[in-house]
Amino acid sequence: MYKQNEFSIKHWAEEDRPREKLLLKGKAALSDAELIGILLGSGTRSLSAVDVGKMLLRSVDNDLFKLSRLSLKELKTIKGIGTAKAITIISALELGRRRKDAEKQEKIRITSSAIAYRSLVPHLSDLSHEEFWVLLLNRAHEVIRPVQISKGGVSGTLADPKVIFRAAIENSSSAIILSHNHPSGNTKPSQADIQLTKKLRDGGKLVDIPVLDHIIFTDKGYFSFLDEGLL
Numbered sequence: 699m700y701k702q703n704e705f706s707i708k709h710w711a712e713e714d715r716p717r718e719k720l721l722l723k724g725k726a727a728l729s730d731a732e733l734i735g736i737l738l739g740s741g742t743r744s745l746s747a748v749d750v751g752k753m754l755l756r757s758v759d760n761d762l763f764k765l766s767r768l769s770l771k772e773l774k775t776i777k778g779i780g781t782a783k784a785i786t787i788i789s790a791l792e793l794g795r796r797r798k799d800a801e802k803q804e805k806i807r808i809t810s811s812a813i814a815y816r817s818l819v820p821h822l823s824d825l826s827h828e829e830f831w832v833l834l835l836n837r838a839h840e841v842i843r844p845v846q847i848s849k850g851g852v853s854g855t856l857a858d859p860k861v862i863f864r865a866a867i868e869n870s871s872s873a874i875i876l877s878h879n880h881p882s883g884n885t886k887p888s889q890a891d892i893q894l895t896k897k898l899r900d901g902g903k904l905v906d907i908p909v910l911d912h913i914i915f916t917d918k919g920y921f922s923f924l925d926e927g928l929l
Contacts, residue, residue: 716748730762731755737786742778750778754787766791805840808833811922814875814913817841822879822915830857830878834871835910842869857894859901866907874902876912885914885921887928895923 716732725733734751741747754776758764765787773784808814814833821831821844830847845865848856857878866874876898878891887895895912902909911929914921923929 730760734787737790738779738783745778747778750776753777754779762791766795807838807840808835808875808910809839811911811913811920811925814877814911814922815915815920817844818877818913818915821846822877823917825879826881828879828881830876832862832865833875833877834866834869835873835875836870837872839873839910842871845869857898859898862898863901863905863907867905871907873908873910875910877915879915883916883918885916885919887912887914887921887923892928895928899929 716728716736719732720728720736728736731748731751731754734754735741735746735748738747738750741750745753754765754773757776758768770781770784770788773779773787774781779787806813806817808817817833818831822829828850830850832845832847834842834845836842847858847861847865850856857876862874862876865871876895891912891914895909898912899909909929911922911924913923
């Protein structure tokens with residue numbers, strides 16, 4: 699019979715423990731299984747966290763791309779991986795994917811409503827329902843990232859100021875551009891659109907994150923609150 703803690707990483711030689719190995723030798727010295735072991739934090743009574751990482755990698759033929767495509771349910775089929783650990787793995791892989799995407803993309807600098815409109819095309823084109831998005835900008839007015847705030851019905855969607863400015867603050871934004879689509883193709887702002895824009899403009903002044911524009915998006919054109927003197 700094995701002892702309960704026989705397979706615990708803390709009983710390994712210090713230079714073989716993944717966390718200590720990273721500190722001593724750097725991240726490049728760790729195997730994929732050791733990196734996964736750090737994410738997992740612990741294994742089972744009979745397997746170390748690194749052993750669980752090895753099992754997980756074997757299940758996808760040691761292919762990290764295949765690993766990134768596993769669902770929460772599929773990850774949980776591996777012994778030693780429950781919901782919390784599966785979520786940790788998915789989150790780490792998603793961060794890696796976003797970093798890769800960020801490296802590929804040149805930052806878009808918003809210098810006009812037309813550029814703002816074009817940057818929104820991948821997100822708001824061909825929709826049969828309304829969505830509200832925000833472009834988060836740095837000091838140079840380059841897009842840090844676009845963020846979906848809400849998804850609604852054919853004739854409207856909610857835009858909670860708290861959600862909008864929390865996203866801006868969490869991403870260290872220096873300014874924002876608002877946008878929502880009109881599936882009808884009508885670019886004219888409603889009275890509710892005008893009131894919301896004023897409310898968000900005033901809120902931006904309070905937190906020192908100016909609202910530079912609000913784009914009403916349609917597949918055939920757009921309306922800019924800035925261009926029309928409504929900001």
